[in-house]
Amino acid sequence: MKKFIFLLLLIPYVTFSQEDSFFEKPPVFPNCEASEIESLQNCFDANVLNHIFNTFKTPEVVSEEKYVGEVVVLFEVDKEGAFRVIYVDAMYDELKDEATRVFDALPKIKPGTYNGKPTFKQYSIPIQIPIVNQAVATKSLASKNLEKEEEKMSIEEAIKTEYDSVNKKLVPYTNKEYTSQLNIPFTHSGYAKFDRNINLVGTNSHTASKPFVYEDVSKYYDFKAEKEALTKGKETLVSRKLWNEHLVRYQAENYWFTIDPIFDFEVGKDTDADFSSTYNNTRGINIQGGLGEKFSFYASVFESQGRFAQYYNQYAESIKASDEVAIIPGRGIAKRFKDDSYDYPVAEAYLSYSPTDFLNVQFGHGKNFIGDGYRSLFVSDVASPSPFLKINTKFWKIKYTNTWMWLKDVTPAGTDAEGAYLSKYMATHFLSWNATKRLNVGFFESIVWAKSQNRGFDINYINPIIFYRAIEFETGQDAGNAIMGLSAKYKINDNINAYSQFVLDEFSLSDITGGEQSWKNKFGYQLGVKYYNAFKVDNLMLQAEYNRVRPYTYSHNSTFLNYGHNNQSMAHLWGANFSELVLIGRYHYKRWFANAKINLGVRGLDFDNNVSYGNNIYQSYNDRPGDTGITVGQGNKTKTFYSNLQAGYLINPATNLKIFADISVRDFNPEAQTATTFKNNTVWFNFGIRTDLFNWYFDL
Secondary structure, eight states, rough: OHHHHHHHHSSSGGOOOOOTTEEEEEBBBBTTTTOOOGHHHHHHHHHHHHHHHHHHOOOHHHTTTTTTTTEEEEEEEETTTTTEEEEOOSSSSSHHHHHHHHHTTTTOOOOEEETTTTEEEEEEEEEEEEEOOOHHHHHHHHHHHHHHHHHHOOOOHHHHHHHHEEETOOOOOOOOOGSOOEEEEEEEEHHTTTTHHTTTTTOOOOOEEEEHHHHHTTTSHHHHHHHHHOOOOOOSHHHHHHTTEEEEEEEBEEEEEEEEEEEEEEEETTOOOSSSOOEEEEEEEEEEEEEETEEEEEEEEEEEEEEEEEHHHHHHHHTTOSSSSEEETTEEEEEETTTTTEOOOOEEEEEEEEEEETTEEEEEEOOEEEEESSSSSSSSSOOOOEEEEEEEEETEEEEEEEEEEEEOSSSSGGBBSSSSSSEEEEEEEEEEEESSSEEEEEEEEEEEEOOTTBBBBGGGGGGTTTTTTHHHHHHGGGGGEEEEEEEEEEESSSSEEEEEEEESOOHHHHHHHHHSSOOOOOOOEEHHHHEETGGOOTTTEEEEEEEOOOTTTTSSSSSSSSSTTTTSSOOOOOOOOOSEEEEEEEEEEEEEEEEEEEEEEEEEEEOOSSSSOOTTSSSSSSGGGGGSSTTTSEEEEEEEEEEEEEEEEEEEEETTTTEEEEEEEEEEEESSOOOOOOOOOEEEEEEEEEEEOOOOOOOO
């Protein structure tokens, strides 16, 4: 039955090539180059059929059992003219292996073209068993098809078959997302699987601007091969959907899409809490697809209720919006659910279009990240999703990322008379340059400005190559908050690379050189190193990272112009006025995985006296205690220790559905407890099953 359905979806061999138009040209074998353009397809067909007849060796078991049937092969000729088998359907595995061998033996030829540019072409062919010279039969069949095509249908008859013809254009699903313009869901553990591949010495990749697009990473990492290596339980439809495939997948000639449910069911215990258990209950739907070869779309909707560890709940309520219950960090505004839980719906979606090989444009509602580390001092994914427009341009040894974001101020000062949250805007430039095959350097700049009665989305910041700092001076220094930064990454060898970031919020040379520790010295830096296949253990990645940001960085005299969204920082989770050491280990073996993390840090929080010591970016720096003697950790000095150990099993690689268990230990020890700062000594056990599509940050 499976084979019968598959054959119905295929075009007979004599017409397997995509219907040629004036703009298309099929792949060309060397002996076909002198042929007329109208004969090129027939010449290509004949070469493939003759190669099969001369090369195919019927396996012994097939001959012994006197099998009569077909081997159906779906293959393509890529942009370089290489043959690649996509799918083989046959009664015997030996026939599948032989068909693959035969097509692997085909030489590289001139690729097909569209509008004069190389393109890939897909074909399907049923190989007759026992082997016959199908090239002879093709000629007679081709002539019959030609006669049929000459029998013109009336317009009325043709349009009446339009609806039924849609299903006839179906083709076998070929995991086209792995070469599409879709974003690879950004999770640190997921990206660790291919991080080494894209950081090998000599690659011309750019690894800071995230999330990555599948089309870019597929040059360095074979997603299809890795997925096939994990294939299991393919005997029945239910087992395939559970272990290997999308729930719904549909592919036609020029479009495809998938539909999957989203789950995040967790239950746990916090030893420091005054309630019985923690939990999270997320249900949702994920839709992704593509139209043609250049356009992709994505949407996910989450409906969630949860109660977390006590320290996390306290923090969520401390950053709540004016009239709301809480803001779940990284997710969004929450309503009260029952007596002590939260209801927090979230939606993310985007459109992705690549009109040329060097340009990708995305418009959507989601998150972005710039950096090679676990944290980012430029743009991070710790805040709630927001609307954005992003343009990635790649050429030579350059990648240039422009992002415009629409943010919200949910503080009392950011709420209008009708209770609506006011908007502000953020625009960023990030230039990544591979200076050598080992060294990458980057330049970053960002500006935040407010929407007001006299100012909306400022046209000055639409220019993708202008310097924001200059515009800030033109429009007035109080009209925006500009941030500048530099980054660097050095590949010591294939297994070790070092990375760094430096961010500058304000530059005053006299204050920097004055030696008085001026408050104007608003800067931060990051130093990190990654070690892949550590100690010669495959798939073991170790990472160490140090982050330090001086007080008042990212803040502004106008609280509306801080570097934040929905009461969360757009950079480091801790805001400013801190130093932090992060140690991470990640390992995976087949479908099993384990992650370990330790955070050690010191930060200077505020007391209950309305004085800003530089940690809270939502408080005006005009409320500082003085102009000099400003040091990291000033104020309510708080030491933090956080560790997490997680292990689990990947249920379905196509949807990234995982089952896991973890334990977190947190010691949060401020010098003084305040209305929003509580001493915690937490041990949090957690167990769950979740569709892993984004990063959770519990290391507050």
